[in-house]
Amino acid sequence: MKKLVSIGILGVQLDSFDPRRRWDRWRPTVSLCQQEDLLIDRFELLYEPKFAKLAQTVADDMQAVSPETEVNQHLISMGDPWDLESVYGALYDFAASYPFDTENEDYIVHITTGTHVCQICLFLLAESRHLPARLIQTSPPKRDPATTPGDYRIIDLDLSRYDQLAARFEIEKRDTETQLKSGIATLNASFNAMIGEIEQVAIRSPHPILITGPTGAGKSQLARRIYEVKRAKRGVSGSFVEVNCATLRGDGAMSALFGHKKGSFTGALDDRGGLLKAAHKGVLFLDEIGELGLDEQAMLLRAIEEKRFLPLGSDQETESDFTLISGTNRELSEEVRKGNFREDLLARINLWSYQLPGLSSRKEDIGPNISYELSRYAKDHGRQVAFNKEARRSYEKFATSPDAKWTGNFRDLNASITRMATLAGNRRINAEIVESEIDRLQRSWQGPKNDSQDEELLRDVLGTQAEEVDPFDQAQLALVIRACRESRSLSEAGRKLFAVSRLKKKTSNDADRLRKYLSKFGLSWDDCLA
Template sequence: MKKLVSIGILGVQLDSFDPQRRWDRWRPTVSLCQQEDLLIDRFELLYEPKFAQLAKTVSEDMQAVSPETEIIRHPVNLGDPWDLESVYGALYDFATSYPFDTENEDYIVHITTGTHVCQICLFLLAESRHLPARLIQTSPPKHDPSSSPGDYRIIDLDLSRYDQLAARFEIEKLDTETQLKSGIATLNESFNAMIREIEQVAIRSPHPILITGPTGAGKSQLARRIYEVKRAKRGVSGSFVEVNCATLRGDGAMSALFGHKKGSFTGALDDRAGLLKAANKGVLFLDEIGELGLDEQAMLLRAIEEKRFLPMGADEEAESDFTLISGTNRDLSQEVTKGRFRDDLLARINLWSYQLPGLSQRKEDIEPNISYELSRYAKDHGRQILFNKEARRVYESFATSPNAKWTGNFRDLNASITRMATLAGGKRINQEIVEAEISRLQCQWGSAEKPTADDELLEAIPEDKANDIDPFDKPQLAAVLRTCRDSKNLSDAGRKLFAVSRKQKKTSNDSDRLRKYLAKFGLNWEGIIK
């Protein structure tokens, strides 16, 4: 059975006493330990430091009436006990730093003692699950206090009944959204709407989440932020376990994910628990899940549905209650069509599916991300580097232009800011550094986009004409130029190009037709074949 832990505030008025007659009156904190049908294993007693002696005596009396109860005293400076901000801040700090263990302990919060403001704050913290507990209210006996500890009532909050209180936590909700965005004040409305939905899913749903998007779009970072939100809201209590499925092959994949017994294959010198087991009660992030083999997919499906799986070489199944987040830059529906991904697994992991846009699709978010990368550099390297005004203008103008491909997305941006900050040394990033970086990026993206054979052919077009050619005309012009270069002369090229239409004419002048066509683009025979 789970241990029962009570959290309560020392009542300066109700728990105080005449030293000679303290057992003649009802004291709510002591009475809680006197209840015959309520065995409290541990009592966390919060008190103002100036009432330390009272807290000590009350603790001793609690121990006397309930030797089985461990009493732990916590000095907490509430400030003005009637000031909501002061009291809530102090109790919030206690709640967020306390090591709750909901797997092994049940918690009750005593709301009889303390000012009304204290009681309200305890209620709010329990309702928001900062205190993952039920409430307990005690009342004095109707007759002789020395003969009865009085009555108590446990209040189990049904959060669904308090929708109207949601507005009180709007600030915290915004904080959660900011956390999911790594603290970046993003401006792209569709991205922000997606983050708002993910925040709700992270808090309310234990089901799998699928994050898709190009390499470098931030899938791994978002998965970790989702885990942090879940853990902060007591949705999970275990670890965040991340694995790139592209690195898993053969027996190594099975072993890494599901574990193995010693001797189950060559090289299995010891037992291995596996990553699914390591993620028990936590979050398992499988990046590039589309790289998993079909056998691993089958075992993963069963582990998701039944929370059970069979390690390699084992006779008994293992259990793991994990939350799955998957990431991929592939179209898994197409992978299913090609037979490389199981349709039943896809149906199971994409209950909540989110497509992360690339950086080039979020041009309005580039400016805040530049600021974020600068602050990240300062944190990692211990020195603050900034742009001068003109250099920042030039860089942002380029970064948000069509010329900025951002093929590596946020990885490209991070690398770019890191290079410039490094070259700036202890000074500001100036325009010279920015212009050199822009050239570097253009070269990098240009080499990534190798010119096609058609592009090379079209290089023969004069520059003043090249910009006036529609994309519709370029493939045809490239085909004409290719035929010309493969022909002996202008007439030979004309005969090949007009082989069908020339049959419908009584007389044909293929050379003239071809010469006029080339002239439209500023070309001639001599310029093409040289």
Template sequence: MKPIVVIGLLGTTLDSSKFGPSRWRKWRPTVGLCQHEDLPIDRFVLLHGGQHDRLADYVARDIVAVSPATKVEQCRLDFTDPWEFEEVYGKLLDFARGYPFDPEAEDYLIHITTGTHVAQICLFLLTEARFLPGRLLQTSPSHDGKANPKGQWTAIDLDLSRYDGIATRFAAEASESTSFLKSGIETRAPVFNRLIDEIEQVAIRSRAPLLLMGPTGAGKSRLARLIYQLKRHKHQVSGPFVEVNCATLRGDGAMSALFGHRKGAFTGAAADRPGLLRSADGGMLFLDEIGELGLDEQAMILRAIEDKRFLPVGADREVESAFQLIAGTNRDLMTAVAAGRFREDLFARLNLWTFALPGLAERREDIEPNIAYELDAFARGEGSRVTFNQEARQAYLAFALSPRAPWPGNFRDLGASLTRMATLAPRGRIDLACVEREIARLKHLWRGAAPAPASDGLDRLLAPAALAEIDPFDRIQLAEVVRVCHDSHSLSEAGRRLFAVSLARRTSGNDADRLRKYLARFGLDWRTVSAR
């Protein structure tokens, strides 16, 4: 066993007693703790204020009397006000940072029974944050009704993963959160599911801006609102969700709409206007199509993100607004930066958490579960349940999953299509004739629409910024390498297939190593590109 070290505050009330034999009949947490045969304490770090030196010396002698093997290490911490949180936390933090902890060689127990409630809370927080690398130790008098100076002790490990019941609840809650971000839809696309898992983790743990990229209709707006609802459910935001489509903001009105204005700031400004940023105070601001904002608005948005302050139009005093930002765009902001249409510093600030949502044509396996979701939404909105008959369902899925359906409007197209069929379905049942009319309507609507480009799969492996740095020539080559890796059972097999000519001519030494080095040029490895 490692040596056990207890760190605790002197209890100026609980640890005090009359200086005489009667003290051994009283429960004193610090002394009693050292009397347990099942808790051999090698060292006791006793924290106390200078005004309690005499009591600390007395308690230290009693510890040695009941446990000669325990070394008492007195450490003076003077609090001007032991009930002032900032002071107590700061001084305990200084102690924690300066103490020579060695978790590999010693086990630490943080005694939180003594001291003021403020001190106990601070010890808990410092232990939870691992500034104090140990377990919490709680003691109490015996509950058997008998006088017992030893009392009882319980150690609490804050590594919650060690508690099966809590770990199970955490896993269930994480699954519920992810399902919530997917609107309860049992999506089947592995890439999308991994993406949502990551967004859920970031949404809960970070207040930094999020950038959602993807084509129109991919679900950026709905996902932003779901992220807000998730954070509100977890009490991480209390203000409103404010959404604005930046493509609708033009000219001087853009500044006024975003940042507000003072009465008389310009012709027509008959009253003060708070602006959207001010309205989002304490909540979340979703700037959809942020790439459409002008450079002046972008500069002010950057200041508002970083300093939580901005200047309304016509005002001479700044206002404050603490909001979390989610930005959405269907544009390639890297290209816009290179062309001078988007500020590089704002892009850098937004690019910490960037998520590219795939279009419907790239996740056709999710069409079927989304059909059920859209029909449920129709039933809630219209008050009547509509279903497919089997023949009609098969016919619609066959078309929807085929290359004949480019889905240029993504989930908006799918939702509109199902709404039309549900509305026109005779007696609440979508039949084959209804599906055939809808397919003809979609073909007519999509006439002239460019077919959905075949994805080379690299967007699933590399971030948009990394892809933008790859020349088209290299991208085609890399896509073929990734395809071969995905279809091979081992790195060596993929190497043999890719370098077959070199192997035949004996000009290649180690094909697997050659392939490994090629993938490393793009920050990839075999495990990533071969995942099925």
């Protein structure tokens, strides 16, 4: 069996005594050694220098009532016992230097004696496991203290041991994850795992979060949900401020972000606080952060690191303690290589980085999202609409097939459900409406492409060598070149082109696959660009 070791602070009020009535009153430290069902093998008694005599008498009395207990006295200097900093520092130093042996000993910390500040510090050190111990609290007897030692209760701060508490925590965790997913019962395992981590980060971390992914993947919606979780958990108290950086240009960008002083430029008729100031104590969501100019990036970096910045035209710094969430559909590492994005800013904003997959990469989540879009339509329009059974089956079959490109991701799905719900005259979406919608989607994704356009595109890239490409390969190569021209990087183009096959691989290197394909025709990424 492990030995039981108790740690406690000498109580200069409760443990003191009248020499003439030494055993007539309850003394908590001594009473701990009088408990019949609690055999303490060793007691570590902490005391301050001016109470050395009292500590020795209490130690003698403890051994008198419990000869089996070894009492060790530890001199500590806490200074003002009501000063949190000095008390915590003294107890922390004791915990750091004590030779704990958890393999062979169990530890309990007595929190009945000492000032309230001492008790709080002992609690914090036990909760953080600097003191690898449970807590024990004693209370005086209801009858004669000369014959009964009173009661005690042991408190284990490992909350996972308490089934009801653990169940409540699990329910709370699930509720938070559901909130982050807008209440959608998603089935994609990797997406759900990512949301589970974001839930922890949203609650525990004040650091920047970077959300990447294609347009329409839900970056803005997720950013707002993160803010709502932070606010609910008291992580932030201010507002959610959102801006699309692609709309910011020139002096207007500086002014919108950092504010300006009256007269700082033509048209600056009044002082302006700016978006960073508006997000004080809240969350600032910079969507499409890759569109920011280099000057704005430099000022933003300082604002993130120092929580201070200079409004345009001002010589007085402004403070704003905001949490930053950034969104982008660009490959920022590629933008750094091109000199369009600051490497130090990227390093600062991607401590927590999450890539939202497109809808075509989450086919199993299309069904739940269809239900969500119908609910949202009902809420927005006050009109409940549902599918006929066969119509729903037909639409989901198409939506999860390779023919469904979902180039606009969830925006495409939202628009599609809105159109069908609007046309459902009797509030039922039937097979005819679904068939018409599928045709509309396919035409919108196909675009005005034809064989002559493919030939012209190949001649533009390959020159006279285009005639040497087999007709079988021409359509495919034209498709690849278009994907490259519509993408911001080799990796982004690869993700589009290998959207289905990449899901079957444990690890995927889309850029390398695309690079090898192009090399078969003697082409590089730069050759494909317009």
